[in-house]
Each structure stands twice: as C-alpha cells, then as structure tokens.
Amino acid sequence: MPKQKTLRLTTAAVLVAFSLALGAGSATAQDKKIIIGFVPENIQDPGFRAVQRSMIQQLGNAGEIRGGDAQNSAEQQVSVVENLLSAGANCLIIRARNTNTLAPVAERAKKAGVPVIGIFDTFGGADVVVGFDQRELGYSSGALGGRYLRENHGGRGKVFVLNANSLGGTTVDRALAIVDGLKATAPDAIVVANVEAFTVEKASEVVSAALQAHPDVRLVVTTNDAGARGALAALKNGGRAVPGQAGVVAIAGEGTIETLQLIRNGEIYGTTSAALLEIGAKAVEVCQQLLAGKQTDKRINFSPLPVLTRTNVGDQFQKIENLNKIPVR
Amino acid sequence: MNSPEQAQTIKLSAFARAALRAEFWAKYGFPLVFVLIATLFAISNPRFLTLDNFLLILLQASITAIAAIGAALVFISGRIDISQGAVMALSAAVCASIYTTLGLPEAVAMSLGIICGVGIGFLGGLLIEVARIPAFIVTLAVLFIVRGAVLMALGGQSVLLPPGEASILRMLGTGRIGGVVPVVVVVAVVLFLVFEFVLRRTTWGVHLYAVGSSAESAARAGIRTLRLRVTAYAIAGGLSACAGLVLLGRLGAAPSELGMGQEFFIITAVVLGGVSVYGGKGKLWRGFMGAVFIAMLANGLVMMNVSAYFQQIAIGAALIIALLLDRIGAEDNTH
Numbered sequence: 001m002p003k004q005k006t007l008r009l010t011t012a013a014v015l016v017a018f019s020l021a022l023g024a025g026s027a028t029a030q031d032k033k034i035i036i037g038f039v040p041e042n043i044q045d046p047g048f049r050a051v052q053r054s055m056i057q058q059l060g061n062a063g064e065i066r067g068g069d070a071q072n073s074a075e076q077q078v079s080v081v082e083n084l085l086s087a088g089a090n091c092l093i094i095r096a097r098n099t100n101t102l103a104p105v106a107e108r109a110k111k112a113g114v115p116v117i118g119i120f121d122t123f124g125g126a127d128v129v130v131g132f133d134q135r136e137l138g139y140s141s142g143a144l145g146g147r148y149l150r151e152n153h154g155g156r157g158k159v160f161v162l163n164a165n166s167l168g169g170t171t172v173d174r175a176l177a178i179v180d181g182l183k184a185t186a187p188d189a190i191v192v193a194n195v196e197a198f199t200v201e202k203a204s205e206v207v208s209a210a211l212q213a214h215p216d217v218r219l220v221v222t223t224n225d226a227g228a229r230g231a232l233a234a235l236k237n238g239g240r241a242v243p244g245q246a247g248v249v250a251i252a253g254e255g256t257i258e259t260l261q262l263i264r265n266g267e268i269y270g271t272t273s274a275a276l277l278e279i280g281a282k283a284v285e286v287c288q289q290l291l292a293g294k295q296t297d298k299r300i301n302f303s304p305l306p307v308l309t310r311t312n313v314g315d316q317f318q319k320i321e322n323l324n325k326i327p328v329r
Numbered sequence: 330m331n332s333p334e335q336a337q338t339i340k341l342s343a344f345a346r347a348a349l350r351a352e353f354w355a356k357y358g359f360p361l362v363f364v365l366i367a368t369l370f371a372i373s374n375p376r377f378l379t380l381d382n383f384l385l386i387l388l389q390a391s392i393t394a395i396a397a398i399g400a401a402l403v404f405i406s407g408r409i410d411i412s413q414g415a416v417m418a419l420s421a422a423v424c425a426s427i428y429t430t431l432g433l434p435e436a437v438a439m440s441l442g443i444i445c446g447v448g449i450g451f452l453g454g455l456l457i458e459v460a461r462i463p464a465f466i467v468t469l470a471v472l473f474i475v476r477g478a479v480l481m482a483l484g485g486q487s488v489l490l491p492p493g494e495a496s497i498l499r500m501l502g503t504g505r506i507g508g509v510v511p512v513v514v515v516v517a518v519v520l521f522l523v524f525e526f527v528l529r530r531t532t533w534g535v536h537l538y539a540v541g542s543s544a545e546s547a548a549r550a551g552i553r554t555l556r557l558r559v560t561a562y563a564i565a566g567g568l569s570a571c572a573g574l575v576l577l578g579r580l581g582a583a584p585s586e587l588g589m590g591q592e593f594f595i596i597t598a599v600v601l602g603g604v605s606v607y608g609g610k611g612k613l614w615r616g617f618m619g620a621v622f623i624a625m626l627a628n629g630l631v632m633m634n635v636s637a638y639f640q641q642i643a644i645g646a647a648l649i650i651a652l653l654l655d656r657i658g659a660e661d662n663t664h
Binding site for chain 2 (some may be wrong): 044054064066067068069071072073074075076078080082083084086087088097098100101103104165166196227328
C-alpha cells in the first residue's frame with residue numbers, strides 16, 4: 001500500500017505545483033490597451049528575444065506584447081496565430097517559418113480587422129513588411145568575409161558558407177548574395193561547402209564534418225549568429241579557430257550578447273547587422289499607425305545595414321546589455 | 330440505529346473514501362483535471378468561453394486526434410509508434426507533388442498519399458513482428474528515413490497547392506459546415522465513432538485488447554497476434570497520412586518539415602486520454618479528449634498570457650500527470 005500512497009501523493013503534489021505555476025506564470029491584460037501578438041519562428045532564439053524586447057521598449061505602457069512560440073513549425077505557427085487572434089490580439093507581428101503557409105490565417109486576421117505585419121521577409125497575407133533587403137544583407141556579409149581574407153590571408157582561401165535555404169522565400173537570395181559579396185571583395189576565395197545550418201548544434205555538426213574534407217579552411221560565413229557560434233565551436237574543436245587561422249562571419253549577431261562578446265574578443269570577426277532592434281521598434285510603430293487608421297508604406301526596408309567588428313562593437317554591446325534587463329514573457 | 334446526522338456523516342465519509350481510492354483517480358482524475366484547468370482559463374479570460382474559441386480548439390485538436398486514433402490502436406495492441414509526424418509529412422508531400430507535377434485528379438493524389446502512409450505502417454509492423462526488432466527502434470528508424478526522404482525529395486522546400494485549386498483538400502483543412510462547424514472536426518468525430526465501434530463490437534477489436542493484455546495468452550487462445558499488430562500499424566500509418574492531408578489543406582502547402590515534433594503531442598493525447606502504455610486498456614473517445622486537452626492548454630495559456638517559454642513546461646507536466654494517473658490505475662489493478 002505505501003507505494004500507492006506515494007504515487008497518489010506525488011500526483012497530488014504535481015497537480016498543485018502545476019496549478020500554482022500556471023497562476024504565477026500568467027498575467028491579466030484587462031488594464032492594457034493594445035495587445036500585439038509576436039510570433040517568430042522560434043521565440044527562444046536570442047535574436048528574436050532582442051526583437052521582442054525592443055518591441056516592449058517601443059510600446060511602453062500603451063499595451064503589451066504577447067510572444068508565441070512556433071517552435072520552428074509552420075503548422076504550430078498557424079495554431080499560435082489563431083490562438084492569439086482568439087485571445088483578442090489587436091495586431092500581429094510575424095516572422096514566417098514558411099512564407100507560403102500563413103495566407104489562410106492572415107486572411108482570417110484581415111476579416112477580423114487585425115493588421116498583420118511581417119518582419120524580415122514577406123509572406124502571403126502580410127499587410128506591411130518591415131525588414132531589409134536580403135541581398136544587401138547577404139552581400140554585405142560576404143564582403144565582410146572577403147575583407148577578413150584580404151587582411152589575414154592575402155584574399156585567398158577556402159570558405160564554408162552556411163545557409164538557411166529551407167526557410168524559403170528570399171532567404172535563398174541571402175545565401176546567393178553571400179557568395180557574390182565574397183567574390184567581389186576576394187575573387188580568389190573558393191567556396192568549398194555551401195550547406196544548410198542555422199542552429200548552433202547543426203552548424204557545429206556540419207562544420208566539423210566539412211573540416212574533415214577541408215582542414216585548411218580559412219573562413220566560415222554563416223547566415224545567422226546561431227550558425228556562427230556553432231561554426232566557431234567546431235573550428236575550436238578542430239584547432240582552427242585561432243585568429244589568423246580561420247575566421248567566422250555572422251549575420252544578425254547584433255542582438256545576441258554572446259555573439260557580441262565573441263566579436264569583442266576577436267573570436268568572431270564580425271557581423272552584418274540585420275537591424276533587429278530597429279525592425280522590432282518600427283513594427284510596433286506601424287501597428288500603432290494602422291490601428292489608428294493611418295496609412296503606411298507596404299514595405300519598409302532598413303538600409304544601409306551596418307557592420308560590427310571588434311573596433312565598433314562596444315556601443316552595441318552596451319545597448320544589448322541594457323535591453324536584456326527588460327523581462328520577456 | 331443511526332440518527333440522520335450520523336447517516337449524513339457516513340455518506341460524506343463514503344464519498345471521501347471513494348475519492349481517496351486509486352481507482353477513482355485513475356477513472357476520474359483526467360476529467361477532473363480537464364474541468365479544473367478549463368475553469369481556470371475561463372475565469373482568466375472571458376474570450377475563452379466563446380463558441381468561436383471552442384470551435385478553434387476542436388479544430389486544432391482534430392488534426393492531432395485523427396493521428397491519435399492510430400496511435401491508440403498501436404498502444405492498445407501493446408506496441409509503440411513514434412513515426413506519425415514523419416508519415417504526415419510524407420503523405421502531404423506525395424499528395425501535393427502528384428497533384429501539382431503529374432496533374433492527376435485530387436482524389437487520386439489524396440488516395441496515393443494515404444496508401445503511402447498505410448504502406449509505411451505495414452512495413453514497420455512487419456519489421457517489428459516478423460524480424461522481432463523492438464518497436465521503438467523500428468519506428469524511430471522509420472521517422473529518420475521518412476523525414477530524410479521527404480527533405481531530399483523536396484530539397485528542403487515546400488510544395489504549394491495552386492491558388493484556387495485543390496478544393497477537397499482546402500475544404501478538409503479550412504472548410505466549415507454551415508460556415509460554423511469545421512469539416513475536420515466532423516471527420517475526426519466520425520473516425521472516432523467508427524473505430525470505437527470496431528474496438529468494442531468487432532472480433533478484431535476484442536482480440537486487439539487481448540493481445541495488448543497478454544500476447545502469449547492471446548496466441549495460445551488461437552488469436553493471430555502478428556496479423557493483428559501489423560494491421561494496427563498499417564491503420565495507424567493510414568490515419569497519420571489522413572492527418573497529413575488535413576494539414577496540407579489547412580496550410581495550402583506541404584513544407585518539408587511538416588509534422589515535426591507532432592509525435593509528442595499525439596502520444597501525449599493518447600496517454601492523457603487513458604490508453605495505457607502497458608497495452609490492453611483504453612478507450613478511444615478519451616484519446617480525443619486528450620487531444621482536446623492539449624489544444625485547450627495551448628489556447629488557454631495564450632489567453633492567460635502565460636510566457637511562451639512556460640507553455641512547453643505545461644504540456645510536459647500534463648504528460649507526467651497523465652502517466653502518474655495511468656500508473657495509479659495500473660497499481661490498483663495489481664492489488
């Protein structure tokens with residue numbers, strides 16, 4: 001009998017803890033004016049957390065930002081968007097996991113009078129897109145990589161490129177532009193691997209494998225900062241990540257304190273900014289304008305996109321440190 | 330003779346005693362948790378109790394529920410399957426590709442998608458029952474192989490349904506009867522009723538429970554355990570394929586990563602609903618309630634403005650609670 005009693009007590013304890021945690025983790029919205037739903041493809045990504053914080057900062061006391069986690073799943077993103085609509089969201093800001101699958105739910109949002117803002121990239125059904133030119137972003141990053149090669153290896157060397165082509169849309173353009181930018185600044189560079197990897201684990205795995213075939217690689221250009229951190233880990237494990245041996249260039253690393261720290265230390269050569277903080281704030285501003293019945297441009301692009309290296313990363317580091325003090329839900 | 334006051338006390342004590350018994354919690358624990366949490370959500374946000382929101386929860390639950398029927402059949406037979414998400418992706422990719430590139434009629438493309446799912450389930454079942462490879466290993470391998478095949482075939486991209494076409498799929502995924510009731514909910518309910526009938530009223534169903542309870546005893550009684558289990562896997566594959574087609578209609582596209590991680594929600598729904606992980610026990614309608622519970626949880630947590638980070642914890646905790654309740658029931662049965 002003691003085993004049964006233990007089981008029952010354990011179940012009861014878990015139930016009570018669950019209910020308490022549920023209550024503690026919640027917040028009512030009755031005193032807020034605007035509810036803006038923010039649904040990136042993966043809200044756990046530090047870059048998207050930085051975007052969310054900049055949104056919270058921009059919105060202030062005028063409303064609340066409700067984050068939804070699509071967990072890198074297109075159908076999960078659709079469900080989260082539907083739930084936010086049902087919860088009374090006044091506006092939606094979405095970074096589409098798949099640019100083709102949001103059209104039906106965006107249509108429902110339109111019918112309910114809820115504006116839908118796309119960030120970084122457009123998708124079917126978005127009212128306004130706030131982002132950047134993917135080609136400019138990729139080209140700038142490739143050019144930064146070329147600069148590294150010129151400074152350290154006479155403009156020559158083998159290069160790995162990590163892309164995120166499965167996300168579709170103009171993300172493919174970004175990867176192509178990386179190569180164009182690289183070739184424009186270091187024509188003698190040779191791209192020996194152009195593979196998909198945009199998480200830390202995948203990038204580490206892919207670069208480790210590529211190092212077996214090309215242990216003399218000089219540069220890894222990644223499509224995001226998570227890829228850069230994974231690539232760096234693989235290079236370190238392979239004994240390559242010593243300044244002057246092999247460098248790493250990131251994209252959109254300006255929102256992640258770890259990436260900025262690595263740039264400051266000289267372990268990552270630099271990052272092209274994807275205007276994360278500016279895009280987050282602008283998207284909220286556009287939401288407020290649309291809700292007030294004002295017209296805006298259908299496409300708002302941030303350009304030029306600044307480049308951060310060891311020499312100028314200090315200010316951004318401070319900015320992100322301060323921003324990280326804003327709690328996100 | 331007892332006074333009325335004494336009788337009342339005895340009556341209350343009897344109820345209290347019943348509530349403390351393990352079988353009470355094994356039987357009523359999940360419904361009680363369901364009602365408790367639904368009440369919590371309703372109090373936190375009045376929007377939770379609207380008809381629109383209720384239908385939304387049912388719609389989202391139905392996709393999981395359709396695949397959960399198949400998972401439940403496999404569990405009842407005493408086995409496990411974790412390949413549902415991969416089969417969903419395969420069926421959606423096959424159907425969409427055949428429809429758009431070969432130009433075959435939609436019904437044919439859909440049928441071929443379902444046949445692929447049935448085939449995968451059948452092959453997996455054969456490997457498990459004939460080659461005697463553990464079910465977890467086989468279905469895990471199937472998951473990797475099928476996922477890889479879909480990624481390779483689609484090049485990591487999506488297959489789009491042409492705008493304005495594929496009316497059956499779009500109706501399945503987004504259509505509403507009378508502009509109110511989602512078509513997929515009706516489909517899910519019909520499937521549940523059909524398979525509930527099959528499990529309770531047919532020889533096949535009774536034998537499935539027997540095999541799940543004790544395959545050795547069932548075999549000695551002359552029941553064809555191999556055939557039963559392989560059939561269960563084939564049906565599960567077909568139902569996962571159906572869920573994949575619903576998602577195709579809902580999204581208007583077949584992304585290569587479709588159904589990623591769905592296995593967890595499907596198995597959680599099945600176990601929450603009371604289908605035992607030990608086999609031989611469980612009712613399908615409760616699996617449907619399990620799927621509704623998960624959808625309700627995701628919906629209600631957004632209503633309550635609970636952190637997106639906590640939502641995964643909540644769903645994992647719900648699975649633990651369900652397993653504990655299941656364990657209590659199993660312990661009670663052994664005493």
